[in-house]
Amino acid sequence: CEEKLDLTPYGQPVEQTFYKTEQDAIQAINAAYYPLREIGQGWRNDLVVGDIGTDDAIKGGVNVEDNGGLLEKETYRLTSANATLALRWKANYQGIYYANIVLDKVPSIDMSEDLKKRILGEAHFLRAFYHFDLVKLYGGVPLGDKILPIDGKFAKASKEEIYAFVEAEFNLAKENLPLKSKNVGVNKGRADKGAAIGMMVRVSAYLNKMDKVRQYAEELFALNEYSLDPDFGAIYQPTGEWGPGSIFEINYYPSNDPGWLQGQGNLTATAAGPRTIGGWGFGQLKQDLLDEFETGDPRKEASTYLVGGQAYGTGIFNRKYSYTPYSKYEYAKVGSIPTNGPHNYRILRLADVYLMYAEAQYALGNETVAREYVNKVRTRARGDQPASVLPNLAASVSGQDLIDAIYHERRVELAGEGLRYWDLIRTGRAEKVLGPLGFKKGLNEVFPLPIADIILSDGVLVQNPGYN
Amino acid sequence: NNHQELLNIRVSLEIRDQNVKSVLQIIEKQADVRFSYSPQIVPIKKIVSVKANNKRLGDLLDDLLLPLNVKYLVSGNQIILQKEIKPVPASQPKAGTANSASIRAVKGISGTVKDEKGEGLPGVSIVVKGTQIGTISNVDGSYKLEVPEDKHVIAFSFLGYLPLELDIRTATSFDVALEPDTQTLDDVVVIGYGTQKKSDVTGSVATVSGKDVVKTTAAGVDQALQGRVAGVTVTANSGSPGSAVTVKVRGVGTVGNSSPLYVVDGVPLSSILSLNMQDVESINILKDASASAIYGSRAANGVVLITTKQGTSGKTQISYSGSIGVQSSWKKLDVLNAQQWATLYNEASVNDGLPINPELTDPASLPSYDWTKLAYQNGVIQNHQLSVAGGSDKGKYYLSINNLKQDGIIKTTGYERLSLRSNNSYKLTDRIEVGSSLSYSHSTRTSSGGEAGIEIDNRLAYQGYVMDPVTAIYKADGSENTSPYRTNSISPLVQMNYNKTKAYENYLYANGFIKIDLAEGLFLRSNYAVTKGDNFGDNFLPAYFASGYQSRKVNTYSSNRATTTYNVWTSTLNYAKDFNSHHLDAMLGYETQATKYNFITASRNDIPTSITNPTLGSGNIGSASNGGTQSASQLISFFGRVNYSFDNRYYVTANLRRDGSSRFGPSNKWGLFPSFAAGWDITNEKFFHSNLINLLKLRGGYGEIGNQNFADYAYFQTISTGSNVTFGSPEILNPGLAPQSQGNPNLKWETAKSTNIGVDIGLFRNQLNVTADYFVKYTSDMILRLPVVDIVGLVTPPYQNAGKMKNSGVELSANYRKDFGGLKLDVGGNISFIRNKVMNLGPAGNSIQVKGLINYAPIGITQVGGSVGSFIGYRADGLLQTQAEVDASSQPTAKPGDVKYVDINKDGQIDGSDRTIIGSPLPKATYGINLGLEFKNFDLSALFQGSQGNQIYSLVDYAMDGNVTTNSTTAILNRWTGPGTSNSIPRLTRIYNGQNVMPSSRFVHDGSYLRLKNLQLGYNFKPELLQAIHIEKLRLYLGAQNLLTWTKYLGLDPEIGNDPNANSPLDLGMDRGTYPQARAFLVGLNVTF
Structure with missing residues (x-):
């Protein structure tokens, strides 16, 4: 009768029989992308966790009380109990775990070496990506350079150690990954060489290592893979997904997967949409941002829209994450969950790299190149408007004026993309711009770590200073 | 005549070396007769042998009894045994007595002995106390006796009746009525895989009769146990009809699932929701390990043994019992009207420097909308049961059909169950008995999504209270409105109109057994049972739009099917033997249990509105979605037990069980669970003499039991599907597989080691029993x-x-019964004090935390040194009254009127390290008091039930009074508006509200309560009146459920169990808008034909 007690699970493989074939390897790396969905999702992406409480965006919603977690962000009173932050923390470490499984199991699988190389490259990319998100949010965090034991206690690695790991991983990814142009057909949307290099441009900018920004940006340009989409307004349309200037995106699709936030869809647009047309009104934009646009800049219209009659908020909404009639995206057309929207969450695009490159060239003393790259962005933005609209930066724009022009250009080009908060911090302007809104220097550059892990670590994991 | 017929019955048997009592019992069974005798008169312990081969009963009795100096006479179906006493003529000196020389005067007395029904009781032994002089009452109960003048007391005794002593100095004629000894120690109790005489029980076993449980209006037997038994805590998780209850035997025994094991007619089951309580004969609860260890790995949280009704030989009994009643909520909350609400909302805006909402500028002009009653109704409850029971010496049957229907006190909630039962047994031969038990039930539970999730906004019981009174109930176009002041505002009408669903269950229970007598005292019993529970739902949810948050863009139709099949096969070999004063009882058993679970779910959207009765196929195929899971588990067990007793004084029990479970890895599959217990009945010792104490028994036991109540396959590292990702052009879904958790091959049995010491005391001729x-x-x-x-x-x-x-505790129960000549009193009470302490929880610093709401810090904590599910938070200490107090406090950013928190670690700031234990949901004591009165044709019963010393964390308070966008109770009118205006309700604020609503002792309230759970007044019609209409018994009654509740708790109900949606057994005592218990009034009748 003993064998009656030997029952095996239904419906899912067990480790002893998995990680054996090429298909297993592909499915394992697919899973490592899954936590990205959390990071680009409407309740916790950088449109809310970053931009809310800056000079660009308010919390919004139905009233001041709506979503206490985001109110904490808006008013700079973040606590370790913040559920929104805890979800980002958890998603990043889940991604790291899944990437580590691939790096642990896939090397010994007997399979196509080319495919194996690509898969390991993706794992390195994702491991770097998740660590970068963590170090950006929290500063130093525990390092996930291998599968971590469940009974372990993990102290923080320093911010520098994490960044060094991120750079090493993106470089390993770069060595292993194919070009974007090779990721076609069924593989469109997977991490590629350009994405790894492009992310290093951003990482270097966040470290304020301008020589490296230049180095990686030029490496990216040398791939000859990217160009600015001639129509700025087309970028944040369904057809703009993975467009010529797109370096990395988190892919969403309104499939029929059941469950709140569990499907392949994205609720970002629903969360950000006006309440009068079925949205929830979070992350409404500020007049301050509208005022930043130069007169006639077509990007103002392409990035924002006004809807009156809102019970609460500015009535200024983010067109980059909008649906019909404010964009060609449809409003949750499939599935029973109204939030299951199709918008890809754009992580990095060429214009952003151009502007970081301009910043780097400015810092390294090459103002001409800096102006050239700002002007590339302005020229594209101008489109078929007369040259008097968004005129090119004149050669006379130099020194502080030039860097201010670059910052200005970033703010309008990248409005509503979740980058403002981090830009202000990395460029040392946060206290000046955000101080009046409640930002405290030396405190709010990073967020509090989730209280659950602090408690469980029994003193090993130390809370960021100043947070309870 | 009749008497001769009885004595002419032919019997065949061969009994060797058994005591007289056992022989008489065997004859009783064989010949279907009953012996009545007084144990003082018949030498019941004498060992005899008898042999009969198709012998006349009369002859057999002559052979057996004459040598014992016992004669017999037949009365009805009874055979009364009497000592052959030759009354000593009182006028003559008794031969051989010491004082034979003196001649005593003699007093002649006479009278009649009657039973409790007033009928003559034959065979009663009547002895002059202190002498050998005595007699036996005649067939009609009459007696005559001559008593020496110097003796004043005569004693009446008869088995099954309480003894009676009488002072005879006052008269010469005495008619007496003997009271039946309802506490008779020869009662049999059901124990694991068998029965035992109550007097032989060494463990802690409590009994509840089926008659008591049916007095409640609860749908489930488990809920009906509330307040009945010391050490058994029952808490309803919700007042919604048909919802589950939390049953704890001796506290929360583990951080996992701590529900007891249910065993119905020998079949172990994990749930009894579908069991019709009207079919229940009795319930025995095995509380300690020495009693429950025979169930090994499933017994760690106690065992509830349920015996269903069986037929009895004799006249067929047809019974109907029915009741109908109405239930309603017993408490309402006082909430603000529009004027008050708008005034406070504006006050908060002013406090925060926010603009006044234009539509609220003139509160006095606003009409008030009363949302509070929208969801509530008076619910009709009905219960009808028709049963037939009967049989002969060859077979017995019990058939019943029951319909229970309850409408909840909240609209759209309800439960209906139709159940059928057939219990049959047949004697195939003298040695072989077979039987079957079949039951089927179909139940429908209606709900509205109004109990889903852990957010108060979703709870229908509170939605009407939470909604602000300024918002109109309907929009101008007549559709359901929601509040513009709050994102997740949900109209109860929306919930009821668009989210109503039905869940069905078909539950089949089939059990067959065979019992073979292999030899004298040795029998084999084998039992095979199958249960199959089909839970399913086919629900259409319409599209609607109430607000951006409250809408369903497209209609949807979903079907789900879950089937749980459970097969259990049990075989036991039982042996019992008496020799001299020794009694031995042994059992060996083998059992296999297999469970299979299969679940599928599917849905489609966009059902054309022209379709009246949608199906899955009528939806848009492009929206089709489906899924499913399966699992299986297996247990294999060997077990044995030995009971030994000597001379009704010393009792010993030992159990051993070995269980193998599929849930553990190869090296840990098997667990061994031993237990033993001993008892000493001091009253049967020769040295013990007491008129006051007629029972004094000490019991002690120890046992180890297991628990494997957790998920299947946990020892495997499974790789989960579902971490999918979309890639490609065109976009397609790519399967992603990754572990969600980690397998643990080293997982082993959870073990509970328990020790029990107990005492049973009977006083005043068993009128008062204390355990x-x-x-x-x-x-x-x-x-x-x-x-x-x-x-x-x-x-x-x-x-x-x-x-x-560690769980430790004391349980006390007492029962007092007395007949005050016409007025019969039966009053009892039980109380238990249980303490729980977590002694270790793995690595240092570990705790298990439970969230109050999705976006609220954890408030339930299980950690070392504390008790399970304790509340953690800040300690609130009134309000900060002035800026000077703020400056002196540890809350520099606070404003006067904010809540003041205690800086526990005195570091000058309020942060996570100042959180402390602020309460416990575990009661210090739980108790029940039952009262029964019978007077003439009336009977009255009452059950009080209560909980003392537990706390409730009121998330309702947090949601309602902590936030100005909801409506609030009128208590908030006393909020702080300046120094000294309030020290408990903080100033109103919208932005900085978070400061004042942090988890704190502010929301912890005393949850103690005492409740008059059941009250029933019955009237029994006189049998004489009923004969003409061929009715044997007729009783009419009026009943009330939850008639009175005494509590300081201000919420809708203090009975807060384990939140059914929180999905954690450690989520205790949090009021998230719990569906309150209803108050019900009903009328009913019981008829027997």
Whole structure:
């Protein structure tokens, strides 16, 4: 009768029989992308966790009380109990775990070496990506350079150690990954060489290592893979997904997967949409941002829209994450969950790299190149408007004026993309711009770590200073 | 005549070396007769042998009894045994007595002995106390006796009746009525895999009769146990009809599932929701390990043994019992009207420097809308039961059909169950008996999504109270409105109109047994049972739009099917033998249990509105979605028991069980669970003499039992599907597979080691019975999902063996019964004091935390040194009254009127390290008091039930009074508006509200309550009146449920159990808008034909 007690699970493989074939390897790396969905999702992406409480965006919603977690962000009173932050923390470490499984199991699988190389490259990319998100949010965090034991206690690695790991991983990814142009057909949307290099441009900018920004940006340009989409307004349309200037995106699709936030869809647009047309009104934009646009800049219209009659908020909404009639995206057309929207969450695009490159060239003393790259962005933005609209930066724009022009250009080009908060911090302007809104220097550059892990670590994991 | 017929029955038997009592019992069974005798008169312990081969009963009795100096006479179906006493003529000196020389005067007395019904009681032994002089009452109960003048007391005794002593100095004629000894120790109690005489029980076993449980209007037997038994805590999780209850035997025994095991007619089951309580004969609860260890791995949380009704030989009994009543809510909350609400909302805006909402500028002009009654109704409850019972010496049957229908006190909630039962047994031969038990039930539970999730906004019981009174109930176009002041505002009408669903269950229970007598005292019993529970739902949810948050863009139709099949095969070999004063009872058994679960779900959207009765196929195929899961588990067990007793004085029991479970890895599959117990009945000792105490029995036991109540396959590292990702052009879904948790091949049995010491006392001729028990139970290697830091990257923490927990307690129960000549009183009470302590929880610093709401810090904590599910938070200490107080406090950013928190670690700031234990949901004591009165044709029964010393964390308070966008109770009118205006309700604020609503003692309230659970007044019609209409018995009654509740708790109900949606057994005592218990009034009748 003993064998009656030997029952095996239904419906899912067990480790002893998995990680054996090429298909297993592909499915394992697919899973490592899954936590990205959390990071680009409407309740916790950088449109809310970053931009809310800056000079660009308010919390919004139905009233001041709506979503206490985001109110904490808006008013700079973040606590370790913040559920929104805890979800980002958890998603990043889940991604790291899944990437580590691939790096642990896939090397010994007997399979196509080319495919194996690509898969390991993706794992390195994702491991770097998740660590970068963590170090950006929290500063130093525990390092996930291998599968971590469940009974372990993990102290923080320093911010520098994490960044060094991120750079090493993106470089390993770069060595292993194919070009974007090779990721076609069924593989469109997977991490590629350009994405790894492009992310290093951003990482270097966040470290304020301008020589490296230049180095990686030029490496990216040398791939000859990217160009600015001639129509700025087309970028944040369904057809703009993975467009010529797109370096990395988190892919969403309104499939029929059941469950709140569990499907392949994205609720970002629903969360950000006006309440009068079925949205929830979070992350409404500020007049301050509208005022930043130069007169006639077509990007103002392409990035924002006004809807009156809102019970609460500015009535200024983010067109980059909008649906019909404010964009060609449809409003949750499939599935029973109204939030299951199709918008890809754009992580990095060429214009952003151009502007970081301009910043780097400015810092390294090459103002001409800096102006050239700002002007590339302005020229594209101008489109078929007369040259008097968004005129090119004149050669006379130099020194502080030039860097201010670059910052200005970033703010309008990248409005509503979740980058403002981090830009202000990395460029040392946060206290000046955000101080009046409640930002405290030396405190709010990073967020509090989730209280659950602090408690469980029994003193090993130390809370960021100043947070309870 | 009749008498001769009885004595002419032919019997065949051969009995060797058994005591007289056993021989008489065997004859009783064989010949279907009953012997009545007084044990003082018949030498019941004498060992005899008899042999009969198709012998006339009369001849057999002559052979057996004459040598014992016992004669017999037949009365009805009874055979009365009497000592052959030759009355000593009182006028003559008794031969051989010491004082034979003196001649005594003699007093002649006479009278009649009657039973409780007033009928003559034959065979009663009547003895002059202190002498050998005595007699036996005649067939009509009459007696005559001559008593020496110097003797004043005569004693009446008869088996099954309480003894009676009488002072005869006052008269010469005495008619007496003997009271039946309802506490007779020859009662049989059901224990694991068998029965035992109550007097032989050494463990802690409590009994509840079926008659008591049916007095409640609850749908489930488990709920009906509330307040009945010391040490058994029953809490309704929701007042919604048909919802589950939390049953704890001796406290929360583990951090995992701590529900007891139910055993219905020998078949172990994990749930009894579908069992019709009207079919229940009796319930025995095995509380300590020495009693329950025979169930080994499933018994760690106690065992509830349920016996259903069986037929009896004799006249067929047809019974109907029915009741109908109405239930309603017994409490309402006083909430603000529009004027008050708008005034306060504006006050908060002013306090925060926010503009006044234009539509609220003139509160006095606003019409008030009363949302509070929208969801409530008076619910009709009905219960009808028709049963037939009967049989002969060859077979017995019991058939019943029952319909229970309850409308909840909240619209759209209800429960209906139709159940059928057939219990049959047949004697195939003298040695072989077979039987079957079949029951089927179909139940429908209606709900509205109004109990889903853990957010108060979703709870229908509170939605009407939460909604602000300024918002109109309907929009101008007549559709349902929602509040513009609050994102997640949900109209109860929306919930009821668009989210109503039905869940069905078909439950089949089939059980067949065979019992073969192999030899004298030795029999084999084998039992095979199958249960099949089909839970399913086919629900259409319409599209609607109430607000951006409250809408369903497209209609949807979903079907789900879950089937749980459970097969159990049990075989036991039982042996019983008496020799001299020794009694031995032994049992060996083998059991296999297999469970299979299969679930499928599917849905489609966009059903054309022209379709009246949609099906899955009528939806848009492009929206089709489906899924499913399966699992299986297996247990294999060997077990044995020995009971030994000597001379009704010393009792010993030993159990051993070995269980193998599929849930553990190869090296840990098998567990061994031993237990033993001993008892000493001091009253049967020769040295013991007391008129006051007629029972004094000490019991003690120890046992080890297991627990494997956790998920299947936890020892495997499974790789989960579903971490999918979309890639490609065109976009397609790519399957992603990754572990969600980690397998634990080292997982082993959770073990509970428990010790029990108890005493049973009977006083005043068993009129007062007292039982007291002390127990200590240590649970170690608890199987739990030990929290793991998110840094590891798991979605769900793996199961691990960790920690140790202690439950200890005292249980007292007492019962007093007395017949005051016409007025019969039966009053009882039970109380238990249980303490829980977590002694270890794996690695240092570990705790298991439970969230109050999705976006609220954890408020339930289970950690070392505390009790399970304690509340954690800041300690509120009134309000900060002035800026000077703020400056002196540890809350520099606070404003006057904010809540003041205690700086526990005195570091000058209020942060996470100032959180402390602020309450416990576990009661210090739970108790029940039952009262029964019978007077003439009336009977009255009452059950009080209560809980003392537990706390409730009121998330309702947090949601309603902590936030100005909801409506609030009128208590908030006393908020702080300046120094000294309030020290408990903070100033109103919208932006900085978070400061004042942090988890704190502010929301912790005393949850003690005392409740008059049941009250029933019955009237029994006189049998004489009923004969003409061929009715044997007719009783009419009026009943009330939850008539009175005494509590300081201000919420809708103090009975807060384990939140059914929180999905954690450690989520205790949090009021998230719990569906309150209803008050019900009903009328009913019981008829027997």
